[in-house]
Amino acid sequence: xxxxxxxxxxxxxxxxxxxxxxxxxISGHTALYWYRQSLGQGPEFLIYFQGTxxxxxxxxxxxxxxxxxxxxxxxxxxxxxxxxxxxxVYLCASSRTxxxxxxxxxxxxxxxxxL
Amino acid sequence: xxxxxxxxxxxxxxxxxxxxxxxxxxxxxxxYYLFWYKQPPSRQMILVIRQEAYKQQNATENRFSVNFxxxxxxxxLKISDSQLGDAAMYFCAYKERxxxxxxxxxxxxxxxxx
Numbered sequence: 732x733x734x735x736x737x738x739x740x741x742x743x744x745x746x747x748x749x750x751x752x753x754x755x756x757i758s759g760h761t762a763l764y765w766y767r768q769s770l771g772q773g774p775e776f777l778i779y780f781q782g783t784x785x786x787x788x789x790x791x792x793x794x795x796x797x798x799x800x801x802x803x804x805x806x807x808x809x810x811x812x813x814x815x816x817x818x819x820v821y822l823c824a825s826s827r828t829x830x831x832x833x834x835x836x837x838x839x840x841x842x843x844x845x846l
Numbered sequence: 847x848x849x850x851x852x853x854x855x856x857x858x859x860x861x862x863x864x865x866x867x868x869x870x871x872x873x874x875x876x877x878y879y880l881f882w883y884k885q886p887p888s889r890q891m892i893l894v895i896r897q898e899a900y901k902q903q904n905a906t907e908n909r910f911s912v913n914f915x916x917x918x919x920x921x922x923l924k925i926s927d928s929q930l931g932d933a934a935m936y937f938c939a940y941k942e943r944x945x946x947x948x949x950x951x952x953x954x955x956x957x958x959x960x
Contacts, residue, residue: 738939748934753918764946764947764948766948766950771952772952772953773850773937773939773951773952773953774891774937774948774950775950776947776948776949779946779947781946784872786946787945787946787947789869790947820889822891824891832879832896832941832943834893834896835893835948837890837891837892839888839889839890840887840889840890
């Protein structure tokens with residue numbers, strides 16, 4: 732079946748611009764996660780949704796970052812006034828639920844480059 | 847706060863040989879999960895193996911096995927009969943039972959020599 736998909740695969744933008752990154756989870760998965768992976772680092776948690784609501788947004792670095800999941804499926808990560816330090820691979824994952832153990836399936840990520 | 851440490855930035859192994867990747871973690875919790883993920887150049891994270899903290903028996907998945915030492919907070923990955931396709935970044939990760947997110951280490955780059 733279809734896995735987690737993310738679009739675009741690569742995004743190049745200029746400092747100060749606004750960007751949106753999209754994640755399509757596996758059908759039927761109620762939990763969705765966003766991670767950021769900087770060069771040479773492991774993924775760092777940003778936010779996760781259980782259904783339509785953000786269950787934990789403690790990883791968002793500042794108020795320039797925002798994510799939505801209005802219908803409990805597709806999610807969009809939004810970054811305002813981008814900075815060069817935002818350059819990273821943004822990974823999305825989904826799981827059947829967030830409780831106990833449910834394997835998180837990852838998408839291929841979006842590589843964001845801020846010039 | 848929980849942390850995951852991988853002290854080997856790079857490792858190399860000869861094809862068909864065995865290699866062990868190290869991971870230590872810090873937590874005050876008793877109920878959690880530990881994972882090893884593989885990330886090839888395609889960037890897609892793939893779950894290799896997982897271990898539940900309450901299980902004393904070490905997890906095994908074909909050529910992959912772990913050595914879980916709960917008291918020492920150590921969780922190493924052993925890859926037997928290494929294959930060229932095993933070359934990738936390997937990340938150790940931790941998750942509390944009550945939390946949704948994973949906490950990752952910085953990764954170990956594994957090279958496999960033919």
